[in-house]
Amino acid sequence: MSIFIIQSAECGAWLPVDAKRSGLPSGEFFSSVAKSVKKFLFCGMAAADKVLFGRDYFSDDVFDPKTYLDAGWPGCGLEGAVPLFDERMIQFLHKALASGRFHGDNFLDVCSGPSIHSALSASKYFRNVLLTEYAPQNRAAIEAWLANAADAHDWSSFSKSVADLEGKGMTSHLVEQRTREAIREVVFCDLNQDEPIDQKVLSKYGAMDVVYSSLTLEAAAETSADYSRILAKLANYLRQGGGLLLCGTYNQSFYSVGGHKFHSLSQDEATIRRQLDGAGFSVVEHLAYSFDPNTITAESACDLSKYFCIVAVKN
Numbered sequence: 001m002s003i004f005i006i007q008s009a010e011c012g013a014w015l016p017v018d019a020k021r022s023g024l025p026s027g028e029f030f031s032s033v034a035k036s037v038k039k040f041l042f043c044g045m046a047a048a049d050k051v052l053f054g055r056d057y058f059s060d061d062v063f064d065p066k067t068y069l070d071a072g073w074p075g076c077g078l079e080g081a082v083p084l085f086d087e088r089m090i091q092f093l094h095k096a097l098a099s100g101r102f103h104g105d106n107f108l109d110v111c112s113g114p115s116i117h118s119a120l121s122a123s124k125y126f127r128n129v130l131l132t133e134y135a136p137q138n139r140a141a142i143e144a145w146l147a148n149a150a151d152a153h154d155w156s157s158f159s160k161s162v163a164d165l166e167g168k169g170m171t172s173h174l175v176e177q178r179t180r181e182a183i184r185e186v187v188f189c190d191l192n193q194d195e196p197i198d199q200k201v202l203s204k205y206g207a208m209d210v211v212y213s214s215l216t217l218e219a220a221a222e223t224s225a226d227y228s229r230i231l232a233k234l235a236n237y238l239r240q241g242g243g244l245l246l247c248g249t250y251n252q253s254f255y256s257v258g259g260h261k262f263h264s265l266s267q268d269e270a271t272i273r274r275q276l277d278g279a280g281f282s283v284v285e286h287l288a289y290s291f292d293p294n295t296i297t298a299e300s301a302c303d304l305s306k307y308f309c310i311v312a313v314k315n
């Protein structure tokens, strides 16, 4: 008789156990199997509880673009959060860019994840839209959409929202066509490196007129000092008077994708405002949306108190 104990990736490979070949008396054999089962269960639980960060993002077993987008990007499993997040982000970008406050050729999204939502609006105002992303599978998901691949994510409900906001005969199809033409690059970005984006890429375009980032700084920064350093790097990409459009969370300590728990740096509004100030930004608009703490349960996919969108100008 063979019994196979499966161990999680954290703890090792398959462990075949055979009563006869083990050479153990049957009592000892079953006690050793019981120990292995206990270890397996413990390892499984530890793996499920592990808060993922950094290079953990490189595996599509843990951050799967399809799971992230199909779960109602980026809905977080909170009741009422899906229309709040996505509609607000689309409206926020449209309003901030249509205000005419920021002009120029260059728009940069750090880091886009598998999403092209920023480019749908930015492509109306900027000739060069640069998307960046840390995880290779997310860059591949964007490239698939650019190539009109059959398995690419369907962004038509978002391009329709953008077309409706723009009016004047715009259609979802025209918005998507314009977006594909404006996206110049989909490149690697690691916000914790001294040079997050390859300088050779950036030097083709010169200083950025607008830098946008959503739900990323809290995922990339392990500490408040890291968050401040990242803001300073974003300021470096911008020309003076250029705009930072920043969407993120207040007081969120984790978020989940497909049951995998990811690190999120929990900071309050006062701290983020101080960090923006320290990095040389003046906040000109601040929108915040609260969540009812009662909707957050043990099963929730995140634990934020507020979701914010900020428009800031580089001093």
Ligand SMILES: C[S@@+](CC[C@H](N)C(=O)[O-])C[C@H]1O[C@@H](n2cnc3c(N)ncnc32)[C@H](O)[C@@H]1O
Residues within 6 Å of the ligand: 054, 057, 073, 074, 110, 111, 112, 113, 114, 115, 133, 134, 135, 138, 189, 190, 191, 192, 213, 214, 215, 216, 219, 220
């Ligand atoms: C919640 S997702 C947000 C993605 C996208 N901006 C959006 O709004 O859907 C968090 C993102 O942070 C990125 N990330 C994690 N660590 C990073 C790092 N060190 N540098 C840059 N991006 C990082 C991940 O690859 C992922 O795309």
